[in-house]
Amino acid sequence: MERDILNTDAPELRQLQQRALIVGFWGLLAGVVGAVWFPDQFFRSWLVGFLFCLGLTLGSLGLLMLQHLSGGQWGLVSRRVWEASARTLPIVALFFVPILFGMPKLFLWARPEAVQGDAVLQAKAPYLNVQFFTLRAVVYFALWMAAAWLLNKWSAGQDRGEIAVTPADSVRFRALSAPGLIVLIMTITFASVDWIMSLDPHWYSTIFGLLTLVGCGLSALALAITVLSRMARTQPLASTLVPRHFHDLGKLMLAFVMLWAYLSFSQFLIIWSGNLPEEIPWYIERIQGAWAPVSLLLVAGHFALPFALLLSRDLKRRPSLLATIAAAVLVMRIVDIIWLVEPNFERHGFPIHWMDLAVPLGLAGVWVFVFVRQLRGRALLPFNDPYFKEAFAHETH
Amino acid sequence: MDTPAPHSSYQTPHPVIEPGHSYDSITEKISAIVLTRRHPIGWFATMAIGFLLVNGLGLSVGYLLFKGIGIWGNNIPVGWAFDIINFVWWIGIGHAGTLISAILLLFKQDWRTSINRFAEAMTLFAVACAAMFPLIHTGRPWLAAYWLLPYPNTMGIWPQFRSPLIWDVFAVTTYFTVSALFWYTGLIPDLATLRDRAKRRWTQMLFGGLALGWRGSARHWQRYETVYLILAGMSTPLVLSVHTVVSFDFSTGILPGWHATIFPPYFVAGAIYAGFAMVLCLAIPLRRMYGLEDFITMRHLENMAKVTLVTGFIVVYGYAMEAFFAFYSANVYESFMLKNRAFGPYGWTYWLLIFCNGIVPQTLWLKRLRTNTTWLFIMALIVSVGMWLERFVIIVTSLHRDFLPSSWDMYYPTRWDISTFLGTIGLFITLMFLFVRVLPMISIFEMRTLLPEAKIKGAEGH
Numbered sequence: 001m002e003r004d005i006l007n008t009d010a011p012e013l014r015q016l017q018q019r020a021l022i023v024g025f026w027g028l029l030a031g032v033v034g035a036v037w038f039p040d041q042f043f044r045s046w047l048v049g050f051l052f053c054l055g056l057t058l059g060s061l062g063l064l065m066l067q068h069l070s071g072g073q074w075g076l077v078s079r080r081v082w083e084a085s086a087r088t089l090p091i092v093a094l095f096f097v098p099i100l101f102g103m104p105k106l107f108l109w110a111r112p113e114a115v116q117g118d119a120v121l122q123a124k125a126p127y128l129n130v131q132f133f134t135l136r137a138v139v140y141f142a143l144w145m146a147a148a149w150l151l152n153k154w155s156a157g158q159d160r161g162e163i164a165v166t167p168a169d170s171v172r173f174r175a176l177s178a179p180g181l182i183v184l185i186m187t188i189t190f191a192s193v194d195w196i197m198s199l200d201p202h203w204y205s206t207i208f209g210l211l212t213l214v215g216c217g218l219s220a221l222a223l224a225i226t227v228l229s230r231m232a233r234t235q236p237l238a239s240t241l242v243p244r245h246f247h248d249l250g251k252l253m254l255a256f257v258m259l260w261a262y263l264s265f266s267q268f269l270i271i272w273s274g275n276l277p278e279e280i281p282w283y284i285e286r287i288q289g290a291w292a293p294v295s296l297l298l299v300a301g302h303f304a305l306p307f308a309l310l311l312s313r314d315l316k317r318r319p320s321l322l323a324t325i326a327a328a329v330l331v332m333r334i335v336d337i338i339w340l341v342e343p344n345f346e347r348h349g350f351p352i353h354w355m356d357l358a359v360p361l362g363l364a365g366v367w368v369f370v371f372v373r374q375l376r377g378r379a380l381l382p383f384n385d386p387y388f389k390e391a392f393a394h395e396t397h
Numbered sequence: 398m399d400t401p402a403p404h405s406s407y408q409t410p411h412p413v414i415e416p417g418h419s420y421d422s423i424t425e426k427i428s429a430i431v432l433t434r435r436h437p438i439g440w441f442a443t444m445a446i447g448f449l450l451v452n453g454l455g456l457s458v459g460y461l462l463f464k465g466i467g468i469w470g471n472n473i474p475v476g477w478a479f480d481i482i483n484f485v486w487w488i489g490i491g492h493a494g495t496l497i498s499a500i501l502l503l504f505k506q507d508w509r510t511s512i513n514r515f516a517e518a519m520t521l522f523a524v525a526c527a528a529m530f531p532l533i534h535t536g537r538p539w540l541a542a543y544w545l546l547p548y549p550n551t552m553g554i555w556p557q558f559r560s561p562l563i564w565d566v567f568a569v570t571t572y573f574t575v576s577a578l579f580w581y582t583g584l585i586p587d588l589a590t591l592r593d594r595a596k597r598r599w600t601q602m603l604f605g606g607l608a609l610g611w612r613g614s615a616r617h618w619q620r621y622e623t624v625y626l627i628l629a630g631m632s633t634p635l636v637l638s639v640h641t642v643v644s645f646d647f648s649t650g651i652l653p654g655w656h657a658t659i660f661p662p663y664f665v666a667g668a669i670y671a672g673f674a675m676v677l678c679l680a681i682p683l684r685r686m687y688g689l690e691d692f693i694t695m696r697h698l699e700n701m702a703k704v705t706l707v708t709g710f711i712v713v714y715g716y717a718m719e720a721f722f723a724f725y726s727a728n729v730y731e732s733f734m735l736k737n738r739a740f741g742p743y744g745w746t747y748w749l750l751i752f753c754n755g756i757v758p759q760t761l762w763l764k765r766l767r768t769n770t771t772w773l774f775i776m777a778l779i780v781s782v783g784m785w786l787e788r789f790v791i792i793v794t795s796l797h798r799d800f801l802p803s804s805w806d807m808y809y810p811t812r813w814d815i816s817t818f819l820g821t822i823g824l825f826i827t828l829m830f831l832f833v834r835v836l837p838m839i840s841i842f843e844m845r846t847l848l849p850e851a852k853i854k855g856a857e858g859h
Contacts, residue, residue, distance in 0.1 A: 123727035178762075182710065189718070193725065204726045206659035206718040262637065266661040273649035274656050278728060 010237075010380075012230045013372055020368035027362020034355045043102030044345060045355040049363030050095045051195065051337045052219070055212075056367065057092050059220025060085035061148055062184050062213070065177035068151075068170075073391050074248040077241060078224040079382050083155055084375035085223060086148035091370045093141045095363055099195075100137075103130060109201045120202055128198055136194060140187045147180045158384045170386060188213050199344040203282040205271065211263045218256040219333045222326040225249050227375070229323035237380055240392060243317035250316030253326065257310065261303040285343045290351040294339050302332040334360055411699070413508045414847045415691035423692075423848070427841045428594050430687055436834065439686040444830045450823020457817040458533055466536045468813045475796045475808035480534040482788040483818050485643055486671065487527035487825075488569065489664075489784060491576070492636055493672025494520030498579060499632035502625075508700055510843045511692045515683070515832070516676050517580040522828040523675075524573045526821040531565075533817075561645035568642040572635050579628045585611050586621065586842045640668040647791065653734035654795030657722070663715030667784060670708035670754075673701050674780035679829065681774045683838065692839055695768050702767045705780065709758040712787070716755065730800060742807060743794045746786050753783025 035042035060082035067075025103110040109128040189209030471478040494516040501509035589611035592604035644664035647655035723735035
């Protein structure tokens, strides 16, 4: 069995990797060509793509830490997916670099002439300025990469059997994950302020960090379901992954869908009810005019539809159906990010630019390529984990 | 890989029931508390304190009805003070019961079994204490039905369906109804056990009537399981919805310090936090008084301590967000609100709150303190104080200095405010201790499913 798990040359994965590279290549090519005509739009679309890939990565890192702390089979079967996803952080950091160059195009507060005539922006300048923004980004990535690196290093050591499988071994994962999760929550919160909220530097909402966190978690769960359902079709995982695992992951995805809706609706209701000039324009932009259909699409596609479908027990136990919903959720994650980013910039006519689809698809393609490469580099299940032996001892034979 | 490693610290945590028990010994031990055992001196001492405070409550409410709500300290600009603080505090305490009974059931957490019964009772009594405050704040509670409950709105003025206060009425009454049903349904098999074991005629009649003819047939059990699961499903959203609506009472307004989008999740986490602290406050003395250490084990206390630590972090996250956005917003009123909170005339309450809710629970990182019952009890009391202060800080410091300096004023509670609040604590203690005396505080039949012999027979458990 152990040798089976080590065999990661699944045709499904190879195929996925190949297709991702093709999508990535054409998407980015279209983006680069488009950048010549629409340089402003290029950076906005790039930001959307970056945030989507970042959400997958950070959500994975967060759930990886969470499952180390909570235990449970859902964590054991998804661990390698999330570890591989967390290992893509360097490439995601690379995706961030163009944003540094596009700052004046993206962020009003990064334009000195805009700050001069605006008292609010001047008041925010100690926080929202180019140097501090860059420094914060460096700190965020350094912390994230350090956590991802350590968790992966220890996990690889487990695979090779270098680390004796003792209680002390699993304590180490937890000892990092507990404070790590707190640091991750705080850094994602501030990153969400920096990279999304400050696109409209006058607007603020205290729930926004949590909303971003839940979005990241949802992306990572949908990713795990999509990947695992593909891998469950063939050995080595076909004999290990049973409907119960998908059922558990489906329940978690349902919980995240509900949590996202709960936080989104709370934010909306409170701002709508207060109707204050600092806050309400952000929503007026999105619920009236060209963006109104996109808002409705989010209500239906990001909440109502997956919610209603995921209530079904039968569906959650069927990997292919569950994966279809997970894929739809991933698409809605991109739409949600577009909805967060794009209305901050004025545009006439149809709200979504073709580059908003091409560039994120391109970046996501490159990301998936790197991710699958990482995934194939290691055993697909943490077979040396002490819990794993206990959990699967009776079932795999 | 060749030989199994010592499993002590990661595979077998402390058991949920100490070894050495049989079906019979569990039934005997729990039902004896109600039926035959003499009650410990601690029961009488606590009950005496509770009853004394209840008398204070009767006096305070009596005088309130006689004189009017002018006997309280609230006045413009602080038109809402102890009444709403206590309401939110009590409602929050109830949440742990619902979380334990519903969400932990759905998550198949077997450690909930020994604590769910009295945590659910705690929910009911806490909601009862909470519901008193809006009623007596009207000054004329006999008219409260007219003010609070919806009726054909022919006058077009009241109830105001856009007001979260009216949503509160719905949320709280639903919560109370479902919690009571859930609690009672869970009691039925145990009531039948008590009926069968009671010796005196009138106790047989009493428990027999309450047991609704339960005979424990397979059909009874099948229906029971279905109903219990449905009620758990219904209760789960209530854990979120009730305190969310309570938070809307504040956050849909535009007062700085109230109008914050973080309020719903932050209030819900605070409610669970306060609730688990209260469960610890009750469980630790009760298990000692009645010698229940083999049913409510260190595992339970440690798990509750962990939930307290995690929800405490969400609450502190809320404080951090309020503080950060007060400055990030670059809004004069928002940043003044925070300065006033921390350094204004009530500044000490803010720092005390940070100490109680932010610093003291950090001791729970250490396993040694997490498993020390004395410390857990003290810590739980401190958290309860902290959660009360949180509501005080949110409500009073936000109201007493709002937008216009000309309308600023101070608020001081009167002796009647304090005696009413202490009175509800007395009411809570009295009800809780009466409950312990007349009903089984731990679910007998569910405890029996925790025994090893129950696991071998039933493949799925339940």
